[in-house]
Amino acid sequence: MVTMSDVAKAAGVSRATASYALRGDPRIAPATTDRVLQAARALQYTTNLSARSLRSGRSGLIGVAIFELDFPYPSEMSAAISREVARHGLEAIVQETSNSKESEIAILQKVTSQLCDGTIFSPGKVSDEEIRDLSGGKPVVLLDDISPDPVFDSVATPCESGSEAAIRHLIEVGCRRILVVGASYDMLAEDRAAMSVSGRRLIGCLNAFENLGITPDPTQFLRPEQWQNGAARKLAHNVVDAGTPFDGVFCMTDSIALGFIRGLADRGIHVPQDAAVIGFDGINECDYYIPSLSTIATDMEDLARKAVGLLLDRIDGGDAPTRTLTADYRLVARESTRR
Amino acid sequence: MVTMSDVAKAAGVSRATASYALRGDPRIAPATTDRVLQAARALQYTTNLSARSLRSGRSGLIGVAIFELDFPYPSEMSAAISREVARHGLEAIVQETSNSKESEIAILQKVTSQLCDGTIFSPGKVSDEEIRDLSGGKPVVLLDDISPDPVFDSVATPCESGSEAAIRHLIEVGCRRILVVGASYDMLAEDRAAMSVSGRRLIGCLNAFENLGITPDPTQFLRPEQWQNGAARKLAHNVVDAGTPFDGVFCMTDSIALGFIRGLADRGIHVPQDAAVIGFDGINECDYYIPSLSTIATDMEDLARKAVGLLLDRIDGGDAPTRTLTADYRLVARESTRR
Known part of the structure; x- marks a missing residue:
């Protein structure tokens, strides 16, 4: 029978490191974790892991509850998490x-508490208390938690730093009249909105402007009716029809950016010739769009690694204080900001 | 307590029709099913349905096993099926x-047979016999089954009729030298390949050419290394670099079409001015691409309705002979074939 020590030896690490790596502890470097997992697979140690799971009353199932599967960002993120779990x-x-609150409750109550060893949850309508009650004590890791006083471990997308980088990039390529599409300026006055994804991306923009010595005007910040291509396309029509001057646009998601660029094209405004546009998320289609889309690409593998690592640590009984990690990102400059 | 008769009365249908509609029987017209489901919801009859499930030892969970969640078509289809199940x-x-065969086996063995009342399965590597053994007697409906002698109910995408419509559309807009991107001409000689999605789409093309009195040349049929944007983009580079003449292109999926158009753009070939391009699937991004993409849009709601209907019928003990249904489609003509 293959033991943890065999895996550690094959991977050239200590037994403790191997054990941490197999639990997905984020403190172990990804390359080391990979090496340990490869050794475990080569020695067929995973079989023992599954057997251990069964003995310990575990199902070996991890839940991933995500808002909308038919949009690229949530589906690509779900796929990245599925691969990491595998x-x-x-x-x-x-x-x-x-x-929908009804659906979130049903997932926690039926699937998380009864079937899964733990769940990675993108919360929309349920409160921390409800999550705790409904999940029946099973570990939960939240994605982009908006709680000011976190009860659960969570992984956040790099909203502030990514948005700041997007604005800096537009300035660097020569833009002087920048529109921000995704949230209106006054939303920060709303209760808890500053903790939301849109609020945090807005704060990133405001930080960038402040650091650059620019005083932004509230009319530069536009909110489409939904965070979707269709609404963004309509908004672009309105912006052009109103004669609003602009030479650069930061859209808070890639889907918004693609819809906005399409809306500009409908009105004869070309990207990047007439205006540079940058998105956020790093979905696959950015690279194939015409023009290819510059974006703040959230490192989805890193996000998946951190979320699964935090969850497995709790499943294995870890009782560290609540942790909030942020996924890495990189700025990918493509045709849409090539000026 | 709300009874089936109350629901039938509220929906203005017979008790039998209401019962069939609630089981998702495909023989009931979608509009009628909608009316019955609305009445059931308004009367909170679903609560009773869930209670009945619990009494009968059912979990109320339907499995959906799909190849790759981070591509638009499978993720949009999964979302449509999820909505229909809800x-x-x-x-x-x-x-x-x-x-991966390993993953397909694990899903059938752990999730389908142990947790779900039934599963809608997109088979890749497992045989009919393996599916039957691994699913532990739980009903399974296949998507695009390639078995020549079907053992399971299945729903197919409209490969033959849709591809035929795509070729006819290209001819109608004036194309005379058409490329087909997705499968090589000689694949039909391979064992069982004629039943695969690519084989069936190829057959649709050949039927169209025959009906139009055109004798196609084998060199018109091109197979990218994978059915993905990146491989299609590379193939477009090769086609242009080789000096192959063409004025129309049918790509067997939208993702292939978007990659191919992008590859043409890289070489200075513009769509639709230099060549018309049409795809297949009807993914959301077709509408936002520049140019917007003409496509054979599989009616995903119809596919979901048929698949869930067939499955619920089996779960409720239906013992009809094995059925194979085909999803509806519509041709959506957009900028990419506007000549």
């Missing part, structure tokens, strides 16, 4: 919350 | 098979 010899099951 | 007061759980 790397640990476990199975991911994905559920759509459809941003 | 319309019946049940929960869908989605799993990625990643086109």
Whole structure:
């Protein structure tokens, strides 16, 4: 029978490191974790892991509850998390919350508490207390938690630093009249809105402007009716029809950016010739769009690694204080900001 | 307590029709099913449905096993099936098979046979016999089954009729030298390949050419290394670099079409001015691409309705002979074929 020590030896690490790596602890470097997982697979140690799971009353299933599966960002993120879960010899099951409280409750109550060893949850309508009650004590890791006083471990997308980088990039390529599409300026006055994804991306923009010595005007910040291509396209029509001057646009998601660029094209405004546009998320289609889309690409593998690592640590009984990690990002400059 | 008769009365249908509609029987017209489901919801009859499930030892969970969640077509289809399952007061759980036999076996063995009342399965590597053994007697409906002698109910995408319509559309807009991107001409000689999605789309093309009195040349049929944007983009480079003449292109998926158009743009070939391009699937981004993409749009709601209907019928003990249904489609003509 293959033991943890065999895996550690094959991977050239200590037994403790191997054990941490197999639990997906984020303190172990990704390259080391990979080496340990490869050794475990080569020695068929995962079989023992599964057997251990069964003995300990675990199902080996990890829940992934995500808002909308038919948009590129949530589906690519679910796929990245599924792959990371599989790397640990476990199975991911994905559920759509459809941003409905009813559906979020059903997932936590039926799937998380009864079937899964733990769940990675993108919360929309349920409170921390409800999550705790409904999940029946099973570990939960939140994505982009908006709680000011976090109860659960969570992984955040790099909203502030990414948005700041987007604005700096537009300035660097020569833009002087920048529109921000995704949130209106006054939303920060709303209760808890500053903790939301849109609020945090807005704060990143404001930080960038301040650091650059620019005083932005509230009319530069536009909110489409939904964070979707269709609404962004309509907004672009309105902006052009109103004669608003601009030479650069930061859209808070890639889907918004693609819809906005399409809306500009409908009115004869070309990107990047007439205006540079940058998005956020790093979805696959950015590279194939005409023009290819510059974006703040959230490192989805890193996000998946951190979320699964935090969850497995709790499943294995870890009782560290609540942790909030942020996924890495990189700025990918493509045709849409080539001026 | 609300009874089936109350629901039937509220929906203005017979008790039998209401019962069939609530089971998702495909023989009931979609509009009628909608009316019955609305009445059931308004009367909170779904609560009773769930209770009945629990009494009968059912979990109320439907599995959806799909190849790759991070491509638009499979993720949009999973979302459509999830919504349809929810319309019946049940929960869908989605799993990625990643086109790996290991993963397909794990899903059937752990999730389908142990947790779900039934599964909608997109088979890649497992045989009919393996599916039957691994699913532990739980009903399974296949998507695009390639078995020549079907053992399971299945729903197919409209490969033959859709591809035929695509070729006819290119001819109608004036194309005379058409490329087909997705499968090589000689694949039909391979064992069982004629039943695969690519084989069936190829057959649709050949039928169209024959009906139009055109004798196609084998060199018109091109197979990218994978059915993905990146491989299609590279193929477009090769086609242009080789000096191959063409004025129309049918790509067997939208993702292939978007990659191919991008590859043409890289070489200074513009769509639709220099060549018309049409895809297949009907993914959301077709409408926002520049140029917007003409496509054979599989009616995903229809596909979901048929697949869930067939499955619920089996779960409720239906013992009809094995059925194979085909999803509807519509041709959506957009900028990429506007000549």
